Amino acid sequence: MTFGSWRAVWLVVGVLLSSGLAAPARAQAPGPAKVAVRAARLFDGKNAKPLSNAVVLLEGNRIQAVGSNLAIPEGTRVLDLGDVTLMPGLIDTHSHLLLNVEMGNGGEGSSMELIIARMSTAERALLGAKMGRELLEAGVTTVRDVGNSGVNGDLALRNAIQRGWVEGPRISACTRALAAHGGQFGVIQQPVQGLIEQEYVTVTGVDEARRAVRQAVYDGADCIKVIVDNGYNFLSVEELKVIVEEAHRMKRPVAAHTTKDESIRAAVEAGVDSIEHGYSMPDDVLTPMVRKRIFLVPTVGPLEVCDEFPPELGDAETRRAMAERCRKLAVKGYERTRRALAAGVRLAAGSDMYFAVPGMTRGETTVRALSASGEAGVPPVDVLRSMTANAAELLRMQDQVGTLEAGKLADLVAVKGDPLKDLKALRQVRFVMKDGQVVVDAREAQRAPVAAPPR
Ligand SMILES: [Zn+2]
Structure with a gap:
């Protein structure tokens, strides 16, 4: 078969797939995935006082709600991150x-x-x-x-x-x-x-x-x-x-x-x-x-x-x-x-x-x-704002990122310890999500089965 005719076959397949003729009518597509992220503490990018027993509700790549002990709606996947501080990416x-x-x-x-x-x-x-x-x-x-x-x-x-x-x-x-x-x-x-x-x-x-x-x-x-x-x-x-x-x-x-x-x-x-x-x-x-x-x-x-x-x-x-x-x-x-x-x-x-x-x-x-400005004596909360809310404002992206608030993109990072007390906690990353996609989840590594010893 020549290249030209292969191209014709692919074109036909492509047209059929995109027009929906190749597959039987699908059921109504489900809405964006609903996820709840729980953490012991949360720094929202602004507030000097962390939120305890934090829950962030996500739908697709957007934050729907942020609060303490929020009720988690039915059909929501729960990611319980435990004793960590959740922050904006x-x-x-x-x-x-x-x-x-x-x-x-x-x-x-x-x-x-x-x-x-x-x-x-x-x-x-x-x-x-x-x-x-x-x-x-x-x-x-x-x-x-x-x-x-x-x-x-x-x-x-x-x-x-x-x-x-x-x-x-x-x-x-x-x-x-x-x-x-x-x-x-x-x-x-x-x-x-x-x-x-x-x-x-x-x-x-x-x-x-x-x-x-x-x-x-x-x-x-x-x-x-x-x-x-x-x-x-x-x-x-x-x-x-x-x-x-x-x-x-x-x-x-x-x-x-x-x-x-x-x-x-x-x-x-x-x-x-x-x-x-x-x-x-x-x-x-x-x-x-x-x-x-x-x-x-x-x-x-x-x-x-x-x-x-x-x-x-x-x-x-x-x-x-x-x-x-x-x-x-x-x-x-x-x-x-x-x-x-x-x-x-x-x-x-x-x-x-x-x-x-x-x-x-x-x-x-x-x-x-x-985080080095912390060594200059800048209070941890101001250092954290400089890499979240303030940084987003400088980039003119404050409507999208920089704080954990309803409507913002789901960019989250969780660290062990409390960076509001000790900025070194930022080096202990346990979880990263960008645009609603999980990039790092240290819990999975902990849960992964131990590899069989080499024979
Ligand atoms: Zn430079």
Whole structure:
């Protein structure tokens, strides 16, 4: 049989199936599955006081009701999770799923440029699928991918997850970051400078800035990421204002990477939606940030990783120096975060994980980074809000995710212990559900029959 006639057979089968002629008339299709999730405690994404004896009623992929000791309607499947804290699925507002730099191999900067030179966007999208799966298993059900994803590799991954081709978190994708001349590359030779446009859209002048936003929106971006300063060049307030104006016209939030006093001032003046990192944060930007409701995504590192540099990164002396620098950076980050919070700036959690940590999954490192502001003295409830309700608001997804309330998507994570008392509980994930689908259920592992011993 030739290929052509096979195609004809498949076409006929397809038409019959889709028209319902091939099968006898089916009974009325049942409604969406009804599920009740029970847990000892529940943090809803906002309330500082946890709900006890919690019940979440789900229908399909939506939450129908949340309450204490709710009556469970007949015909509902019950998932009793026991002595755990149930929370909204976690949100990382600053992720780089398509980049996983291996430290120590010629230095972080040169490794990143080598990766971009050597890896196709397609290959990086597949890497992103692995990173995404690891995030989901750690309880992160939504991320904003803020660039370093080749030419629209983040959109490919977002769409593949949406279509169910691969399992991963819901993605808000920013596509290539807009940047001043040079992107975030070190100085490279003129013949290979075209590589920069594989990773960044460099803009000079308000017309190019406007065009870059329109291109991103046309490509399918959910958000706009802008690198305000890159060590060589700055974007001007005029360029930033046009970027914000265009993005907001299309209801896209603008995330601004800033590291200097001048760049954070320009970004705040232009009215961006979030300051990423804010490695330099003069006091005079705090009041306007509060007034303009600009979030700080502080991206502080967890102090404990400073003592975990593996031997392959150098001899004991080198590692001691690295640890010291790491601690200094972390402590500075804590100081900024505390100062911002005290001034009334709202926090949204972002991991900025883009590198491999030996022995840990991307999900494990991400959750540690998301909760690191707790080490700065931010109260656990505010840390938890920064990775749930606040993060959802920054992503303009607060109607869908970020809190456990009727009408929201069924994105749930359950952890052992009580993260409102000890954020380390977030590392003990017992259950994850995304969009009504169970991704992790540690109870099943406990119940699974013991494997027969090898013969
Ligand atoms: Zn980043």
